[in-house]
Amino acid sequence: MISEYLNIIFFDSLKILALLMPVLIAVALIVWVDRRVWGLVQLRKGPNVVGPFGLLQTAADALKYIFKEIIIPAGANKVIFVLAPVVTMSLALLAWAVIPFGENLYVTNINVGILYLFAVSSLGVYGIIMAGWASNSKYPFLGALRSAAQMVSYEVSIGFIIVTVLLCVGSLNLVDIVVAQKKIWFAIPLFPMFVIFFISALAETNRPPFDLPEAEAELVSGYQTEYSGMMYALFWLGEYANILLMCALGSILFLGGWLPPLDISPFNLIPSPIWLILKILLLFFVFALVKAIVPRYRYDQLMRLGWKVFLPISLLWVILTSSVLFYFNLLPN
């Protein structure tokens, strides 16, 4: 009995490690990709000194952060102040548990996978609110308030977008969602939803042009102002892990997850995880481009976009999708 439990615990831990180590390495590399793309768009070279092509730049930065002193402000609420980056980072990693890299390649396959992802990403706001409040200082607090309002607003439209996809699938299981796209990727029939999902994902992860929570021109650095050393690095890594997660969610919902673009010989010989990684990279490349070429939104415009543009359009699209599916008798099951 006990040995059985130990077995389960041992193999599950191995699985989790086998997932998390690549994710963490990918986060480090993606930071480098982001800075390189940003540099190239602005006709700079970007980080190219440390290691081959500057690939080890993130490792060098991480080392620098580790050796820096962690400063906790005297007026801060110490427990919550320390907990905030931990919450951000662990939530960002927690969500990867349900991402399927192949038909049978996942840590866990639960029936409500997409709801789990949605729940974990909606919890992400707590790291920021906790940081903002516990810092006991004006700029972090304002940044945290902005970010909380922003994330809650854009979650609503992401929820409706997920509903449209689920209407076409008939299941909340992530593997089923990908398998349902064998005929056609949902990015094609649901193209407007794909665009809105992408923009909402930018807002949800506080990426430019929606990076108002840390707008350096107005709020110094928002909720991160009082953080230093490794705690700052945790926020930073958590943010990128979240971005990667949103790219993964986008490729699972709209770009057919691990499926090859065409089910013919040269494409379907490539193993499934590679396809998913390629799609994540493609989405991330667009994320990085947007950061480099779009100026920051004003806060009221951001709220207007979320509530007055995206919410009605996605709501309308839910009704439209369900009517079309019902009328042509295409509803799954």
Next chain:
Amino acid sequence: MLAHAIIFYFFSFVVIASSVMVISSKNTVHAVFFLILDFVSVACLFIMLGAEFLGMITLIVYVGAVAVLFLFVVMMININFSELKTGFLDYLPFGMLIGVVIFIELVMMISAWKYKAEFIVTKKIAKPLVSNTESLGMIIYTDYILFFQISGLILLVAMIGAIVLTFRRKDSLRRQDITTQVSRERDESVELRDVPNFKGVKIND
């Protein structure tokens, strides 16, 4: 089933302990954080019962949205707790009354529960034929469609009420009108004028 029991008692302990902390912690923000911990553990208990849909919805709705707004309000207003505690003895009998009523309700509900015997015997949660998202959908949109729609209407009325109560139209406020901004043409906003030296032009606006 040992592991199941251990995990169940762990989450139950967290639920009860954090509920106690919600009402006893001195700092209101800490109280809200304990409330969030409470919600999360309740969601875990739901999942252990096999009600994974309910658990996830608890996480999304209560933790992801309601508690965030709660935290918002509590952080913004500065509540002086020692002032609130002065009336503690005055409210004690009333609070006790509510406590007793809720306790009686709980006892009645548990003792009258049809499946009580079954609940204790069941050591293992039976694997259902359809996933519980599916079965919930089957019930809500067929047998209970009226109640579902009515509760939706109540929520809609509450939402409109909240908007009406807090909405104030300020005429002094200059709002951005994006359509007029975007539809502005060049010739209605820019004009080329020859300016004679030492005379200037009169701009009529």
